[in-house]
Amino acid sequence: MTDLATRPAEVSALRRIDWPTMIRRYGAAAVLALLVIFNIIFTENFLDLRNILFVQLRQAAPTAIVALGMALVIATGGIDLSVGAVVALSGQVTAVFLLDGVPPLVALPIGILVGLAAGLFNGTLVSRFGIQPMIATLVLFTAGRGLAQVVTGGRIQTVNEPIVEFLGLGVIAGLPISVFSLIVITIAIIGVTRFTPAGTKLLAVGGNERAAGLVGIRTKWVKTMAYVVAGGLAGYVGLLELGRIQASDATNAGLNMELDAIAAVAVAGTTLAGGTFSPGRTIIGVLMLRLLQNTLVAHGIPREVAQIAQGLIIVAAIYLLRRSRDAR
C-alpha cells in the first residue's frame, strides 16, 4: 500500500547558497589550499620544485591511482577493501618472476593481469553472486596478502632490474613515473567517462540500479567492470611500489592503501551510497590528506596525533555529506 506519505516530495531548487553542499564539494580543495599557504609560509623549502614533485606528489600518486579505482567502485554503491592486498600481490608476483629471470616485458604485464583477475573475482562475487561488497572484497583483503607472502616465501629480496629501477626513479617529461602515470590515468578516466556511455551507465547503476536495469543497461556487467578497473589500477600501482622499494616486500607493500583511498574518496564528497563520481575531487582528497600528514609531522607533531587529525577530518566530511542536499 502506498500512502500520500510515501509519495515523492517535490524538491524545489534552492536559490540561496547551500553551505553544506558547497563545503562538501569544495571543502577538501579549500583545506588543501590552506595547507599549501601554511606550508609556503612556515615550511622551509616547501615551494622547491623538487620537494613538490619528488616528495609530496610522488608519495601521493600511488594512493591517488588506487583512489581513482576506489571512486569508480564506490560510484556503483560498492567498496573494495582488497586493493592494498592486490598492490602487494601484483608486486610480489612480478618480483618473483623477475628474480626467476623471466623477461620484464612478460613479468610486468603479468603484475597488471594479476590485478585485473583480482578485480574480476571481486566483481563476480558482488554482481553475480550478490555478496555484499565489503564481505566479498574482504576475501582478497586477507587472502591476497597471504598469497603474496606465500609467493615470496616471506623473504625480502632485492630486485636488480633496470626497468624496476626506472619505475621507481625514472623521469618522464620532467615528472616522476608515478606522477606521470597518475596524470595519464586521470586523463584516460575522465575521457572515458565523458565521451563514452560508460560514465553515464556507471552513475545510473550506482544511482538507481533498478531504473538502470529497466532501460537495458547490463548492471551486473557495469559493476563487474568497475571492480576490474580498480583491480587493474591496483595491479599497476603494485609495479610502481615494487619500483619504489626495489625489493619484494609482501608485508608492507600497499599496506593500508585501501583505507587511505576510501578516506580520500569520502573527504572528496563522494556519496558512499553510489551515484556520484569525481576523479578531480578524489585526487584533491588524496593530496589534502597526504599533505596534512606531512605538514603535521614536519612540524614536530607525532605521527599518531597526525592520524587522529586525519580521522577527525574524515568524520567531518561524512557529517557534511549527510547534511548536504545532493547526498541521497
Place this chain on the structure above:
Amino acid sequence: MTDPKTEGPLLQMRGVTKSFRGARALDDATMTVGRSQIRALIGQNGAGKSTLIKILTGVYRRDGGEVLLDGRPVDFRSTAEAQAGGVVTIYQEVNLVPKLSVAENIFLGRFPKRRGLVDWATMRAGARDALAKLSLDIDVTRPLGSYRVATQQMTAIARAVSLEARLLVLDEPTSSLAEREVETLFGVMRSLRDSGVSMVFVSHRMDELYEICEDVTVLRDGRTVAEEPLASLNQYELVSKMLGRAAEQVASGARAAARPRQQAEPVLAVSGAASAPRLKDASLAVYAGQVQGVAGLLGSGRSELLRSIFGADPLDGGTVVVSSDAAPIRTPREAIAARLAFLSEDRRAEGIVPHLSVRDNLTLALLPKLTRRGIVDRKRQKQIVTDYIARLGIKAQADQPIVELSGGNQQKVLLARWLATEPAVLLLDEPTRGIDVSAKAEILTLVDKLAADGMGVLLVSSELEEVVSACDDVTVLRDGVSVARVDVERLSEESLMAVMASGEAVPSADSAPNKDKSDD
C-alpha cells in the same frame, strides 16, 4: 453514566487528520469498531488506510481528531504503548525476527526470567499454550523463518493473543497465503472474535471481506465515505464507494468510437501470461494506433502483467508476441530491442536516477543509439533533449539534476526517455500517479497523440475515469486473470466497476443498470 468498559464500541476514531509535508493524507477519517466485531477497512492506493492504521497503532501521531478506546481518549506515541493498550498489528510481511525461535518471537521484549536469567522452560510452555489456543501444534524451538508465511502469521497472532490484545489490526494478511491457509486464518479469526477480541481486517479481495467481516469502513482520499454493515452493500456498491463514483452519477466519458487500427495484426499479443505469485492467466492484444487499457483492483496483477511483458519480471507461462515476432523476451534489454517501452509506476524506485541531470536521465534508454564508434554524440543528445523539453513542455534546464523537478516534470522526462527510443508499443503503468492535475491532462493528451501517430499503447491505471476516457478497449483483470474485455461501445466507469467487482462481464440488472442496454 454507564460503565464504558462494557457499553459502547471498543474503538472510536473521529475526525482524524494527518498531513505529511503539506500533503494531506487523512482528512476527517472516522472508524468505529464494536466489541467482538470484525471490521473491514478498504480503500484504494493512497486513500489513507495505512496512515489510519499507523495512527491507531502509534507509528504516527495524528494532527487532529480523537481516538477513544473503551470510551477513554488515547494517544499512543509508539507501537509499544499501543500494545500495552491492547492494540496490536499483524502485517502482511510478518515483522518478527526470522532467525529467532518461535517461542522467542512470541515473548520478544518480555522474556520470562528467573533470578535475572531467561527462563527457557516457562517461555517454551507459554509459547505452546499461546499456539494451542489457535489449534496450532508446532516445534516452538525452531527458528520462525523456517516455517511457512501462514505459520509465521499465526505466530504473530499468538503473540498478540498472549499480549492480551483486544484489538487486532490485520493488514493484508491473506495476500501471501494459499486458499486453504486463508480458511485456517479465518477460523482463527472467528474463534478470536467469539472470545471477545475485535479485529480490523484489510484486504483487497472482495470475496474475503464478505466472508469474514460484519461491517465495513471505506476510505477515499483521506476521508471515511462509508461505515456500514456489509450486508447492506453489494460488491458493486462497495467498489463504487471505494472508487468514488456513485452508480447514478456516472457520466460516460468514453470515446464516441474506437480509434482506427492501423494494422490488422496486433502489434502486441499476450496470451495466458502468468507470473508468480499474482498473475495467473492474462490475455490481451494491443493494436497500432490504439490505446488498450487494463483495469483491475489493487492486487489484481495489473502491474505484474506489464512487468512480465517487458521482461522485468519472469514470465512463468503464456506467450508474448511483439510485431508478429514470437522470440521470447527475457530481459528489459530484449524488450527494448523488440521496440517495447515501459514506464514503471514507481517513479522514484524505478525511474529517475536522482544524481543525474535531466539530459542524462532523458537519454538513458537511448544511449546505445547515441553512440557512434564508442563515443556519445553529445551534439545529437543535446538536440534530442532540447526537442523533448519543448515538445512535452518540461519545465527544467537540461543540466539540472532531475530530483529538483516537480513530480509532473519528472514524469514527463521519463516519458520522453521512452519516446526517444521510438517504441512500437508503449507500456504505461499508472502514468499519472502522484502528479498535479495539469500535468496529468498533458500526459493524457500526449498519449492520445501518440496513438494517433501510430503507436500501440497499453495503459494501466487505477483511476477509472482515466481508463474510460483514454482507451479504445479495456481488459479487466481480477485476481490475476483477465476476466473480460470491455469495448468502447460498452465502456464506462460503471461497466468496468461491475466487472471488477463480480468478475462477470455483464452486471446484473438490479445492481448496475447498464446505460447501453436501456438505450436499446
